[in-house]
Amino acid sequence: xxxxxxxxSHGFGHAARQAAVLSAxxxxxxxxxxxxSSAVDPAFLHLVLRGLPVEQRRLRWDVGMVQSDALGTDPAxxxxxxxxxxxxxxxxxxxxxxWLASQGEPVVVVGDVPPAAAALAQRLGAPLxxxxxxxxxxxxxxxxxxxxxxxxxxxxxxxxGTLLLRxxxxxxxxxxxxxxxxxxxxxxxxxxxxxxxEALAADPRTTVFVGFGGLGLAxxxxxxRRWPTHRFLLSAPAEPEYCRELEACGNVLLLPAGVRPLDxxxxxxxxxxxxxxxxxxxxxxxxxxxxxxxxxxxxxxAALIDGLRLHGYHRLLRRDQLECGDWQLDQPLRxxxxxxxxxxxxxxxxxxxxxxxxxxxxxxDQNF
Numbered sequence: 001x002x003x004x005x006x007x008x009s010h011g012f013g014h015a016a017r018q019a020a021v022l023s024a025x026x027x028x029x030x031x032x033x034x035x036x037s038s039a040v041d042p043a044f045l046h047l048v049l050r051g052l053p054v055e056q057r058r059l060r061w062d063v064g065m066v067q068s069d070a071l072g073t074d075p076a077x078x079x080x081x082x083x084x085x086x087x088x089x090x091x092x093x094x095x096x097x098x099w100l101a102s103q104g105e106p107v108v109v110v111g112d113v114p115p116a117a118a119a120l121a122q123r124l125g126a127p128l129x130x131x132x133x134x135x136x137x138x139x140x141x142x143x144x145x146x147x148x149x150x151x152x153x154x155x156x157x158x159x160x161g162t163l164l165l166r167x168x169x170x171x172x173x174x175x176x177x178x179x180x181x182x183x184x185x186x187x188x189x190x191x192x193x194x195x196x197x198e199a200l201a202a203d204p205r206t207t208v209f210v211g212f213g214g215l216g217l218a219x220x221x222x223x224x225r226r227w228p229t230h231r232f233l234l235s236a237p238a239e240p241e242y243c244r245e246l247e248a249c250g251n252v253l254l255l256p257a258g259v260r261p262l263d264x265x266x267x268x269x270x271x272x273x274x275x276x277x278x279x280x281x282x283x284x285x286x287x288x289x290x291x292x293x294x295x296x297x298x299x300x301x302a303a304l305i306d307g308l309r310l311h312g313y314h315r316l317l318r319r320d321q322l323e324c325g326d327w328q329l330d331q332p333l334r335x336x337x338x339x340x341x342x343x344x345x346x347x348x349x350x351x352x353x354x355x356x357x358x359x360x361x362x363x364x365d366q367n368f
Contacts, residue, residue: 007038010064024350061114115157183342
């Protein structure tokens with residue numbers, strides 16, 4: 001069987017989610033052929049897919065929202081990008097459906113969550129499994145008339161499918177397809193380099209991971225100095241000068257290359273960042289409290305915050321509080337009003353995908 005993941009190119013959260021599912025798929029069905037198709041940063045895909053036998057096809061299937069920075073969006077640039085994608089998709093669909101048909105084995109398409117996955121699956125006559133906590137229909141609909149056509153087209157595409165795997169922190173997604181809810185989707189952790197392990201063990205200060213997704217956010221290094229009793233872990237920024245400024249703070253430790261935030265969160269008491277699906281899943285799975293900077297202009301953020309209030313220990317911050325250093329790290333976390341989410345979402349999703357793929361392969365053999 002060939003499992004083809006049609007992956008959103010918006011941000012890193014979708015890729016982190018599917019890396020967790022692909023890891024579980026490989027454990028459940030080690031002979032299955034796994035293909036991931038996206039325009040996500042290859043360096044990030046290499047990091048999260050390391051050790052997995054996943055073929056990669058570098059194609060863009062959606063735009064999502066163009067971001068002005070880690071907390072803001074650019075609607076005008078998004079519309080321009082959507083127009084370019086609409087022109088490119090017909091030829092891309094022709095070429096990729098022809099390539100998949102030439103592979104000579106049954107295909108299952110997993111969409112997370114480009115609407116174009118529906119057209120690809122339809123051309124192949126393949127089962128289509130959506131896996132998401134939102135669709136672009138609900139992101140575009142509040143943005144006004146200029147986005148109305150894109151919202152309607154996305155909603156129509158999402159109405160096609162064999163199954164929706166509904167992830168935590170979800171919007172309504174009223175797509176009219178059978179659905180199944182899954183828990184937190186988190187990849188297995190990897191061992192830390194010995195030097196990093198020793199550095200973490202030797203410092204008694206409260207440890208806080210700071211992360212703002214793929215774009216990052218260049219915080220003033222002076223803000224870290226305002227919290228001398230805390231130690232901050234960050235993924236290393238791309239700019240060497242900024243790295244040097246952070247390291248000079250005395251309470252900032254940059255992660256070595258190849259170490260994911262997920263791998264160090266069990267050593268952290270708190271996580272400071274934006275509303276983000278994979279960040280929430282990873283922090284909650286590690287038992288790490290979340291300090292979250294509220295975000296506007298992106299409908300998913302409200303669902304994430306609502307879910308966090310229900311399922312995770314947290315504090316909410318405004319952007320001006322972030323930028324002035326009022327991070328409330330010395331304040332108690334607010335307790336969730338509900339129960340903890342199950343942590344086996346990736347495995348549950350993989351089981352559902354394998355079941356549908358196996359049934360389709362059996363039908364293909366009978367027809368042959």
